[in-house]
Amino acid sequence: MRYIERDLVVEAVERLCIEANYYIEDDVLNALKRSRKLETSPIGQKVLDQIIENDFIARNDSVPMCQDTGMVVVFLEIGNLIHIDYDIYDAINEGVRNGYLHGYLRKSVVKHPLDRVNTGDNTPAVIHTKIVMGNSLTITLAPKGAGSENMSLVKMLTPADGYEGVKKLVLDTIFDAKGKPCPPIIVGIGIGGTFEKCALLAKEALMRPIDDVSEDPIARKLEEELLEEINKLGIGPLGFGGTQTALAVKVNVYPCHIASLPVAVNTQCHAARHKKIVL
Amino acid sequence: MKITTPLTDEVIENLRSGDQVYITGKIYTARDAAHKRLVELLKNNQPLPFDIKGQIIYYVGPTPAKPGQVIGSAGPTTSSRMDPYTPVLLEAGLKGMIGKGERRDYVKEAIVKHKAIYFAAIGGAGALIARTIRSVKTIAYEDLGAETIRELEVVDFPAFVVNDIYGNDLMLDNISKYRMEDKNE
């Protein structure tokens, strides 16, 4: 048994909130540079230049790359050999509160979805937990902006829709969204499980490194084909027309019922922010 | 192309969808709740908190300024949420809007009718855009927090013309240009 101090969790979350919003990960930045090289539309090239310049300014000046500093999504992997005697959710929310205050991040969370009063401190976070083997606590934190989250969907397809049905759903979703999710986007796709499981799979898919490819041969084929076909839609950077609409497509799959085919599409903007720490 | 505010008819007539512009002068921030209030004032024939004639409204909700900054990161928000309020403001003399994403058809028609321009700034380029904002003055509705109407003094604010007075539409026209039709559709 290893005891993990509450302060350690609070401080780690505070730091992750700030760093995720200020410092883009190298894998995303490299993918943006790659898409700048591939883009053939002159206006798309200008847009990508500005996005890349923006990300450098944010890094150098330690300021948020985007003003929508998001709602915080946290994935916890809790080792079975760690011991905590406090409310971990409360500790995480304290970290979020501190991070958004000390990092000068925008508070974008309302207390109730229908009366819409701002909570003032960007809490609560959306927290997913998993029990794993080991004596560590892994925190993956992703601030998620609304522009791209709003273009996501869950659809219960039928088994007969199959592979092609999934492709059509994804392509239609991306085409309808056009410039709204701030392309070039990363597309997280969850297939299988149940209604709620596929949504979680899609979000988890977005946490994978950008150059990671699926180990599942069908998912991998889907990732490759969809990336190519999304980039043929013509949407381009910010929807101004071009060949670089998506940086990557990530597909996560899970077994499902004989009679269902749940599919979730989670769109992620170019300000793809997530950071991970192992305590 | 460099342009200054307030926008004149000559400038507007010269702008074409796809042009990259650098805007210098005063622009005004407003989002959903502020739009609602402005439109209500107009409906009741009451004066607006700033003279809207020839001006540009920027759809933005910045992050808090760090010490030493005039404003935090300040990229555009999705414009279509302001669509229902936009024709009334154009009628009142508004000449430009800056945001991200497409507008509805009735807004595009009102843009042509009232000789105005819809610009898009780079969504997600909040840090880059903030550098072009030199001063910030509160104009009205401080109670709305991030949605307060502010007057921004900008120098070479980068944007692209999306909808011009000739009915061109950068997004519609250019997406079909780069679209490779094959098995999908």
Ligand code: SF4
């Ligand atoms: S979609 Fe992403 S990049 Fe665009 S404004 Fe929202 S958070 Fe920023």
